[in-house]
Amino acid sequence: MDPKIFREYDIRGIVGTQLTEETVSLISRAIGTFFVRHGVGKVALGYDARASSPGFSRGMCDGLNSCGIDIVLIGRVPTPVLYYTLYSRDVGGGIMITGSHNPPDHNGFKICLGTQALFGEQIREIGNIAASGEFADGIGGVESEDVLAQYCDEIRARISTGDRRLKVVIDSGNGMGAVTAVPVYKDLGMDLVELYSEPDPNFPHHHPDPTVEENLQDLISAVREHKADVGIAFDGDADRIGVVNENGRILWGDELMVIYSREVLKDYPDATIIGEVKCSQTLFDDIAAHGGKPLMWKAGHSLIKAKMKETGAVLAGEMSGHMFFADRFYGFDDACYAGARLLEILSKTERPLSQLTADLPKTYSTPEMRMECPDERKFNVVSAVAEHFSNDHDVITIDGARIKFEHGWGLVRASNTQALLVLRFEADTAEHLEEIEEVVGNFLLDLNGAVPLREAVEAARKSGDKLALADALTALANVERRPPLTRAAALRTYSEAAQLFHELDRPLDEAWVLRHIGIVYEYLERLELAEEYYDRALAMYRQHSEDDLNYANAVRYPAVIKERLGKRDESAALWQEAHDRYRQCGIEAGIKESATHIEALKKI
Numbered sequence: 001m002d003p004k005i006f007r008e009y010d011i012r013g014i015v016g017t018q019l020t021e022e023t024v025s026l027i028s029r030a031i032g033t034f035f036v037r038h039g040v041g042k043v044a045l046g047y048d049a050r051a052s053s054p055g056f057s058r059g060m061c062d063g064l065n066s067c068g069i070d071i072v073l074i075g076r077v078p079t080p081v082l083y084y085t086l087y088s089r090d091v092g093g094g095i096m097i098t099g100s101h102n103p104p105d106h107n108g109f110k111i112c113l114g115t116q117a118l119f120g121e122q123i124r125e126i127g128n129i130a131a132s133g134e135f136a137d138g139i140g141g142v143e144s145e146d147v148l149a150q151y152c153d154e155i156r157a158r159i160s161t162g163d164r165r166l167k168v169v170i171d172s173g174n175g176m177g178a179v180t181a182v183p184v185y186k187d188l189g190m191d192l193v194e195l196y197s198e199p200d201p202n203f204p205h206h207h208p209d210p211t212v213e214e215n216l217q218d219l220i221s222a223v224r225e226h227k228a229d230v231g232i233a234f235d236g237d238a239d240r241i242g243v244v245n246e247n248g249r250i251l252w253g254d255e256l257m258v259i260y261s262r263e264v265l266k267d268y269p270d271a272t273i274i275g276e277v278k279c280s281q282t283l284f285d286d287i288a289a290h291g292g293k294p295l296m297w298k299a300g301h302s303l304i305k306a307k308m309k310e311t312g313a314v315l316a317g318e319m320s321g322h323m324f325f326a327d328r329f330y331g332f333d334d335a336c337y338a339g340a341r342l343l344e345i346l347s348k349t350e351r352p353l354s355q356l357t358a359d360l361p362k363t364y365s366t367p368e369m370r371m372e373c374p375d376e377r378k379f380n381v382v383s384a385v386a387e388h389f390s391n392d393h394d395v396i397t398i399d400g401a402r403i404k405f406e407h408g409w410g411l412v413r414a415s416n417t418q419a420l421l422v423l424r425f426e427a428d429t430a431e432h433l434e435e436i437e438e439v440v441g442n443f444l445l446d447l448n449g450a451v452p453l454r455e456a457v458e459a460a461r462k463s464g465d466k467l468a469l470a471d472a473l474t475a476l477a478n479v480e481r482r483p484p485l486t487r488a489a490a491l492r493t494y495s496e497a498a499q500l501f502h503e504l505d506r507p508l509d510e511a512w513v514l515r516h517i518g519i520v521y522e523y524l525e526r527l528e529l530a531e532e533y534y535d536r537a538l539a540m541y542r543q544h545s546e547d548d549l550n551y552a553n554a555v556r557y558p559a560v561i562k563e564r565l566g567k568r569d570e571s572a573a574l575w576q577e578a579h580d581r582y583r584q585c586g587i588e589a590g591i592k593e594s595a596t597h598i599e600a601l602k603k604i
């Protein structure tokens with residue numbers, strides 16, 4: 001069995017290779033043994049709409065029964081319904097079989113002991129039991145229960161809508177969200193427009209992950225088209241919510257939390273409210289300004305739920321859309337309920353959703369950025385960042401390093417689940433945001449070996465050797481241009497190099513650098529500027545022609561950008577020229593790519 005399936009927050013893997021009938025049998029007996037060891041005799045079991053889920057559910061029943069565990073089988077449900085069963089039925093834990101928002105060939109198990117989701121050490125304990133092969137012995141039974149209807153009734157009973165009739169678009173992404181949200185929201189009197197309500201394990205329309213902007217495009221269009229008041233999206237197993245306002249603008253988790261916390265604080269004036277470490281400073285400030293006690297905590301739904309229990313917090317939320325209400329609800333993450341709370345708030349005001357947070361100070365922030373970093377290094381990088389910046393900044397190290405700057409903050413944290421650093425930045429102006437990103441970005445680059453490149457630049461600068469300096473600058477900029485944080489620095493470094501090559505009258509070197517300035521602008525989605533630099537580079541090649549790969553590339557890049565800018569004729573001519581040049585230097589990939597584009601541009 002692949003030990004990698006035992007992850008920080010769940011057991012998860014690819015069906016057919018990592019998760020087979022055999023491994024599920026082992027996993028289920030390991031989970032059963034874990035429950036026996038923790039004094040649990042009866043658990044709830046639910047599963048999502050994935051093709052492999054019903055089979056895994058049968059395997060799980062057999063395995064748990066063979067350890068002497070009784071099962072309350074609640075069938076195909078969204079994850080929050082499983083959580084609900086933990087509170088409403090006499091069970092000592094539960095298992096949800098779901099791949100959440102992951103691709104169709106993935107599946108997994110979210111496990112709860114009591115009402116708390118397992119994480120870290122407890123999941124490793126199950127892994128160890130599975131590896132040992134020493135399982136508990138016994139005889140258990142299965143009783144089926146329909147919890148779904150009661151769950152829907154209870155949410156309806158706990159929500160009291162006002163007079164305003166709302167038009168609501170919901171996008172379940174062919175996941176499990178509609179199973180509960182459609183009947184509940186209809187009963188709450190909403191005028192519903194449904195997108196992709198039918199559970200379909202192949203997710204034919206888009207991935208059911210509302211943290212990815214691309215996945216919200218259909219929802220945004222539908223909200224605009226139907227002039228709806230709000231759009232609500234769910235992730236695959238409906239424990240995470242995504243929201244767009246009446247203008248089609250996305251509200252990320254922290255902005256949504258501002259709306260929820262203001263409401264909750266009306267009933268619980270000095271309540272503790274938890275936001276994870278990636279949330280905007282405006283959330284924490286807003287909670288305090290409304291009399292609440294803001295608490296910043298680690299990202300991860302299991303960790304948040306544990307902290308809520310410890311602190312008695314009445315509300316918590318994550319950027320990812322996990323929202324936890326404990327004021328009039330059970331405190332677990334439930335997107336159907338969170339959506340209902342938003343509808344309740346909106347139905348009692350005449351103001352559009354966009355106005356509810358219009359008074360927040362405007363800040364500039366990046367989305368969550370990911371930077372690859374090997375597992376064995378990522379925590380060391382975070383420690384080095386914390387140590388370096390704590391010399392002259394406040395650094396919060398609850399989860400990663402959140403560095404406080406005069407005009408904003410930057411976060412560098414190690415992903416618990418992937419070989420990645422997760423980065424986020426926020427500041428009061430766009431300029432300050434860029435500054436903060438660059439300061440942190442430069443330090444990360446230095447950790448990654450950029451120090452000698454900077455030293456080479458300094459040495460060349462001192463020596464007065466222009467060519468050596470231009471070369472050293474180019475080498476540094478080549479490294480700066482890749483990570484998202486140092487692209488502004490790369491533009492400056494390349495520009496200085498271009499100027500030097502110009503003074504040295506080395507047009508082909510200058511052209512190479514100009515093309516790479518274009519590449520950085522293209523990364524930054526500033527297409528007109530990219531086009532300008534590509535054109536300049538190409539003009540220089542034309543004048544000082546050399547039949548080599550650099551020339552072919554100098555033709556290719558403007559061909560790409562002009563196609564993106566809709567300049568089809570110019571693009572087609574350039575692709576033809578690139579094609580000929582790639583042929584001359586025998587570059588297969590270039591020949592193929594250009595041929596494809598020539599064909600595509602001929603059509604239509």
Ligand SMILES: [Zn+2]
Binds near residue numbers: 101236239240
């Ligand atoms: Zn989920």
